[in-house]
Amino acid sequence: MKTNPSNFTFLSLIGLALCLVPFQYFPWIPGADVYDNQRLLVTACGLLAASIVMYSFLISVGVSIDLGKNRSILIGGFLFAGVVASFLAFSPKHAFFETATFALLLMLSWLVAECIRAHGDRALDRILLFCGMASAVYLIVHFGVFAYALKTGIQPKSSHLFFGYNNIRFFNHVQTISLPLLGLFALRLDDPFRRFFWLAITALWWALLYLSAGRGSLLGLAGGILLTWFLLRHAAWPWVKCMFFAALAGMAVFLVLYVWLPRLRHLEPFSAFFSIAKRSVDNPTSSRGPLWERAIDLMMGSPLFGVGPGHFAHYARDLNIAAHPHNWIFQIGSEWGLFALIALCGLAFSGITSIVKIKHDGTAKDQFTQSALLTASFAIIIDGLVSGLLVFPGSQLWLAVFLGIAWGWCSAKRPYENSFRWVPTTGMRAIAIAVIGCCCVVIVYFIISQLPAISMQSEIIKSGTLMIPRLFLRGFF
Numbered sequence: 001m002k003t004n005p006s007n008f009t010f011l012s013l014i015g016l017a018l019c020l021v022p023f024q025y026f027p028w029i030p031g032a033d034v035y036d037n038q039r040l041l042v043t044a045c046g047l048l049a050a051s052i053v054m055y056s057f058l059i060s061v062g063v064s065i066d067l068g069k070n071r072s073i074l075i076g077g078f079l080f081a082g083v084v085a086s087f088l089a090f091s092p093k094h095a096f097f098e099t100a101t102f103a104l105l106l107m108l109s110w111l112v113a114e115c116i117r118a119h120g121d122r123a124l125d126r127i128l129l130f131c132g133m134a135s136a137v138y139l140i141v142h143f144g145v146f147a148y149a150l151k152t153g154i155q156p157k158s159s160h161l162f163f164g165y166n167n168i169r170f171f172n173h174v175q176t177i178s179l180p181l182l183g184l185f186a187l188r189l190d191d192p193f194r195r196f197f198w199l200a201i202t203a204l205w206w207a208l209l210y211l212s213a214g215r216g217s218l219l220g221l222a223g224g225i226l227l228t229w230f231l232l233r234h235a236a237w238p239w240v241k242c243m244f245f246a247a248l249a250g251m252a253v254f255l256v257l258y259v260w261l262p263r264l265r266h267l268e269p270f271s272a273f274f275s276i277a278k279r280s281v282d283n284p285t286s287s288r289g290p291l292w293e294r295a296i297d298l299m300m301g302s303p304l305f306g307v308g309p310g311h312f313a314h315y316a317r318d319l320n321i322a323a324h325p326h327n328w329i330f331q332i333g334s335e336w337g338l339f340a341l342i343a344l345c346g347l348a349f350s351g352i353t354s355i356v357k358i359k360h361d362g363t364a365k366d367q368f369t370q371s372a373l374l375t376a377s378f379a380i381i382i383d384g385l386v387s388g389l390l391v392f393p394g395s396q397l398w399l400a401v402f403l404g405i406a407w408g409w410c411s412a413k414r415p416y417e418n419s420f421r422w423v424p425t426t427g428m429r430a431i432a433i434a435v436i437g438c439c440c441v442v443i444v445y446f447i448i449s450q451l452p453a454i455s456m457q458s459e460i461i462k463s464g465t466l467m468i469p470r471l472f473l474r475g476f477f
Contacts, residue, residue: 007115008126010052014108014116015130017045021174023166031418031454034165035393043447046104047440053107054436057429067346071350075168075344079103082309082342089308097446098309100439103386105400107436112404117411118403121365125408127184127401135182136163136201146257146270155267162212165394169387172214173395175324178382179205179221184372185242188365199246206250212256214274220383224375231356232371238364249452288326288386290319295330305337324391328384331391352377354410366413373406 024037032040045233082102085094114125142161149156158168165171182205186198209217258270294316298307307315310337313323325331333341355374380389380399389395 007118008112008123010048010111011115011123011130014045014112014397015049015127015133016143017041017397018130018134018401021134021397022138022171024164029451029454033166034164036454039393040447042397043101043443046101046108047398047443048126049108049365050104050436050440052111054433057433057436058199071347074346074350075106078336078340078347079106079420081305081343085305085308085336085340086331088302088305089311090314091308091311093446093449094310095308096442100442101215101396102309103436103439104443105396108271108400109404109407112401113408113411116405116408122414124369124405124412125185125188127405128181128188131178131181131200132185132201132291135178135402139201139204139208149267149270150261150265151267153267156270158212161270162208167218168212169214170392170394171386172209172212172217173389174385174398175205175209175212175214175399176220176387176389177395178371179209179217180224180243180376181402181405183239184368187239187242187368189371199242200249202246203249206247207253207257210251210254210273211271213271216385216387217379219325219386220379220381221375223382224378227378228371228374230466231374235367236371236374239375243375277339287321291322291325292330294319294328295325296332298334299330299338302334303338304333305339306333309335311335311401322388324388326386326388328381328390330407331388348377348381351406355406358410358413363469373409376402377406406412445468 021038024034024041026037027033028037028040057315075249079099079102083096085369086092086099089095095266103456112127118129141163144159145156145163149160162168162171182198183202186195186202189198210222225240225243229236233425254273258266262270295312298312298315301307312325312331316325329341329345332344343378352374355370355377358370380402383389389399
């Protein structure tokens, strides 16, 4: 796919979307709440990416797919399994929406990767800057709320400190992905003052992680850093050391701002961080056991193609706990089936192997980049074992951007080593455009069909018939 300066416009729009994820308070459509708006924002990004890809098929003779044939087959197999599972699902409309969403986000990753492959460090630093700006903007508003709470002497709720997310764990999902990227951006800067500034932002981002007491994110990031050091050894030590001191500085900030200062104002500490150990002992799985048991039952009942993408909420509504199993293996296995799960595991293993084996120039920037991408990969996998990281629209967008960054950097460091150039015939190009167009039609049709349900949210809640699949917070089958 040919690249040009307009690709930077696309990166800018995606970066703007990352910044806007927590600020979706004004309904895109009547009755929509924050979660609905975030879903619509991510959907709009996917539709934009699909439009660009379709246009590229119209004007390009050849399309570079820097994946290798095996990975291309795994991606194709994963999406094909999703299509079959959607046909067999209780509500194909809901299932196809999720399958199409995954396909569109993959196109978004592809566009980010192609820009980085074509433009190198310039594009990489640009998208990392947008990731940093998204974090910095959130911090500015957060500290405004924090200062107001201290000034008024009113004990703030977690929903006030972590605005823009229906659940504080949704914020943690974003942190799992964004924190390594934020640290990477800081360490890639040459100017000492700018590097110090963004390292300070990274430390503050760690402080918010302690404030939110997100065990999954803490475990994922700690495990990711340790596994990165184990695999890369001395090459990863500068990265590990910087992240350790940033985390330590974040702890100092947390103790001063969220523990000591509230005490001075005769308030309780603004965090449940110190109760993590007790919570872990009293309820190690945070009531996820019944969800995992139900997911296993669904996998046993429909092993090949699952019960349908997005359908765990439908078959677990009697549990009245959550709309997803809080585990990416159980989620894909129970909804998409074992074929899709095997393909996804193969892609994860292949991607991590590529990052580990990448041959770069040995510069500090390359070492930092390799270490950060490996850390984020492990953190996502580990956190996803106990969370809905694949579920929340905000973390889906961050995940798509991260995959594009990792994909593009690896491609840039070994150009076309494992790629193949597809030169489709006119008929094949027409088929590709038709398939992508079908994904867009499914997305738009589903949103239109959901309008009545979204506009009736208040009545649904009052009637007591509320069910919460994750396509829209208030939507129901």
